[in-house]
Amino acid sequence: MVRTLTRRARATIGVAVAAAALAACGGSDADGDGGAVRLTISANAVLDGKNTEEAAWIEDWVIPAFEEEQRAAGVEVDVEFEPSGVDDEQFKTRLALDLQAGSGPDIMTLDGIWVGEFAQAGYLEPLPASAQPGGWDGWEQIPEAVQQLAAYDEQLYGIPWGTDGRVLFYNQELFAQAGLPAEWQPTSWAELLDAAEALGELDGVTPIQLNAGTAMGEATTMQGLLPLLAGAGEPIHDGTGWTGASQGLVAALGLYQDVYGGGLGDPVLQQETQGRDRSFQKFADDEIGILVEGDYFWRSVINPEGGTAPMEDRDDTVGWALIPAETPGAGVEGRDFASMSGGSVRAVNPASDQAELAYELLTFMNSAEAITAAAQDSARITAREDVNATVLADDPMLSFIADEVLPLTTFRPPLAEYPQVSVLLQEATGAVAAGDRTPAEAADEYAAGLGEVAGGAG
Amino acid sequence: MPADAAGLGRARAAAFVAPALLLIAGFLVFPALWTIYLGMTDYRLTGLAAAEPAFTGLDNVRRALDEDQFTHSLGLTLQFVVGSAVLGQALLGFAIAWLLRERHGALRRLVEALVLLAWILPGSVVAFLWIALLDREDGTLNALLGTPGTAWLVEHPMAAIIVFNIWRGTAFSMMLYAAALSSVPPSQLETARLAGASSWQQLRDVVLPRIRGHVLTNLLLISLWTFNDFTPFLLTNGGPGDETEIMPVFVYKTALFNGELGYGAALSVLMLLVNLVIALVYVRLLRAREAAS
Structure with a gap:
């Protein structure tokens, strides 16, 4: 009796050790994919659903173009898009939980109104010098009022990319x-x-x-x-x-x-x-x-x-x-x-393993070329005045917002x-x-x- | 009975129990204590209090007891438990089990399969079906009753989720009672029948005394499950307003939507206490029964 139990005990311990060893190995899976650096972009957008044009732009334009640009510079990057199509409040909750746990996407799209509370909680950090005005020339195209979307306590935490009315x-x-x-x-x-x-x-x-x-x-x-x-x-x-x-x-x-x-x-x-x-x-x-x-x-x-x-x-x-x-x-x-008016802001997750590259992707996504591509197929009021001048011309409704509404609007x-x-x-x-x-x-x-x-x- | 039946000795017995105890400590005791601790802070999902939560002692509990929202939610939860579990599921489950007790073959299998189906379907699928059923414009129920334009989930939200939960959970009571009824010796029923007892008298004097333990166990389980059930959220989102904000939904909305994690944790602890009270009442009743027999 005692002998069989002991044998069973040994077997149990053996299984437990094996399971622990397997669990320990699990962590190394992420390093696969031929040594490419991995970045993820998250937005409350999904193909054929909520904000489909934003999802299409990220998947069909941003990702291939950025990977191409980095490959030319000798860096193998694998960018992934995490789509989502839920209510904004739900998206915010999920994002906050991810960020609180120190995980989450490398680049995220936020409603400008969340910037303050996320910054206070330490989920966002002020932009590094390379992405601040002076480091990144895109800011010259973004009007003061729109810049405030990404600001909290006089610090910029991300880059606004569009506004509305x-x-x-x-x-x-x-x-x-x-x-x-x-x-x-x-x-x-x-x-x-x-x-x-x-x-x-x-x-x-x-x-x-x-x-x-x-x-x-x-x-x-x-x-x-x-x-x-x-x-x-x-x-x-x-x-x-x-x-x-x-x-x-x-x-x-x-x-x-x-x-x-x-x-x-x-x-x-x-x-x-x-x-x-x-x-x-x-x-x-x-x-x-x-x-x-x-x-x-x-x-x-x-x-x-x-x-x-x-x-x-x-x-x-x-x-x-x-x-x-x-x-x-x-x-x-x-x-x-x-x-x-409100607007969205893109920001980098401070917990990102690849923060430097993520900021590069962030400014890339807000370049005149990228924003033009985003607004080309379906016009929208972007944060950049140089882009608005060309893409809004064909849409009377959006021109109306840009010309008539934005001058009298208020922000939260x-x-x-x-x-x-x-x-x-x-x-x-x-x-x-x-x-x-x-x-x-x-x-x-x-x-x-x-x-x-x-x-x-x- | 010998003190050491397995012959392991104290040390080896402890070694056997240790992994289980460690798991319980890690996944049950620690989170529970952590929740109690969180409940005593003003911890939030975002904002300053997310970075540096402050210890606030029993403020959260005091706030909950002062706030109408908490008592309102507790009241709704009790309605939900009594209406859908204690009265709805238990009675309907027993009725089905009683009517089917002497039947075998296709009819019984069909009824059981239908009732079970409601139980085993995933919650999100079921919620989708019910939203379609109760829809204001193209809902099946409005088409059947000829009441176009009735928004059931807005006009009768509590009734809707109570009926929903009866439909959803009757299977468990039905199966438990079916098993219990088969444990009643046929000879006793036969004797009662020969003595001229009506169906109702057989039920009251022969069946119920034999299955009282099953009834209490069933009520204990379904009350606790229903008390903690989150599925109604998928139907009504706790709304309209806060009319179906039962405790689990209230905690979820407070902790995650409003981001008040500390207050949400305190509410969870209070909810746990209410659960304990329910469990204690039933266990007492069970003990009293055992002592009597």
Whole structure:
């Protein structure tokens, strides 16, 4: 009895030792591939899905061109793209978890608004001299305001590669049916509501889609509440403190009440998990009259070529207009119109084994040649003025954003508390849209929440 | 019974147990203690507190107990457990097992296969099927009931995930009860029948006393599973608003979406305590039963 057990014990120990040895060998697998240096690029983009043109550009242009260039210099590089096609919040969570564990891609695409909190956490490091202004000549082409997308505490942490702006998109066919003009530009919220009322007469048409609630995430804040708040004359952060339950906030929430309480919007859609995608599809199906969105909607959603909700007759049917202030001149700095802008930034992972080469790839990806290639097939507003001058000429919508919207736009404060403030604003809009709170009540709840996350209003 | 049945001696016995203990220490005890520690910090996923978390003691626990969100979430979780596990899965599982107890052949196999299928399909696949079923515009359920435009997951979110979880988890109760029922001696049922007992009387006086232990074990297991179940998140994302934010979803959203890892860890510890209470209640009931018999 004792003997068999001992033998079994020996066998067990043998297996355990073998397993441990195997596990130890596992680490060496990564060194395969003929000694090539490996770099990975990650972005929330995937072929035939979210941001497909960015994915196609990275896979078909950046990777071959960079590998070619390095091969000419005698370095064998193997660049890989890690695609992703999820909500931005999910992408951010995954990226933060990777970075926290000291892993993650070598180069990543970030929303400019994440730069502050990532930098504070030590997930990003300031650019080395070779990529700073003076070391890299590309910065001369990037306007000051756009540079701020990649800045935190007066340090640059990455390179911005594009920006955007928010407008009202409207369906000219539905406008014609409702007896509204094809060239439309409301100059106050009242005029916006008047047009919505007229659209409400049509069967099976939701007059206006103004994002509300937490299910839409940042899209609620960025193309819902913040442009309205700016149109009511108040920035969300005035440089010293956050805006609390102010008159402007109550007015902006009041517009939500007018839209969703007045049957001009679909409150249920705002709460559905896939509500934003569904609103896109409904707009493409001529079921939504007016929709507030960024130029992303034009480029990547209703684009007949490669959009996620393609609209064959986009160029003939879809019109756009500036988002009006509450009344003319009531906007921030006395403006008649308002918008919000954001943008993406590419940065290098400080934990990268190949940081030097990764920075080379980063500047390569932001060279005039590369950015032109990215914007060639599907125009977009890039960070580089030299590229914009050539690629935007053919697209009236994007030229409109670059010429009319960017001069009057505002950016979000790059502060670590911003994401939580944003969620509070989303909750406030959601409560008003669902009819659970009056604008004043929702504003007070927001202000109370603000006290918890950011020490109160300034 | 001799003290050393295997004849190993203290040292060799310890050597045998050591690997298992090391694994438990490394993968269970250490993470649990680490979670308790994290729960006492303001550790975050991003921002300054990610780089230098500060020790905050019991602040997180105090915050949880003060916040409506925590009690709200706990209340939803209890609804979810009682509705879908204790009442739904257990009763439906027993009913199916009872109705099928004397049947053999194609019908029984078909019913069992269908119920089991719901249990063995991967969660993400099942979630996709249910989203399609409950869809507002092209959903199968709306087509069947003739209620176009009803957004079930928005208008009746709790009911939707409770029904979903009943459908999903009934198989376990059904199988456990089927096994339990086959352990009831046919002779006793026969005797009861000869004495003129109705079906209900047979169930109450012959079957239930024999399978009470199985019932309690089943309830213990499915309550704990349901309490910790994350699948409803795939259907509703915890929404609309926070109407289906059961504990696992609440912890996930707090820790990962809001990035409050420290607070999330504290919530996990509280959740573990609630689990322990549930387990203790059932184990007590089981003990009381054993002592009685």
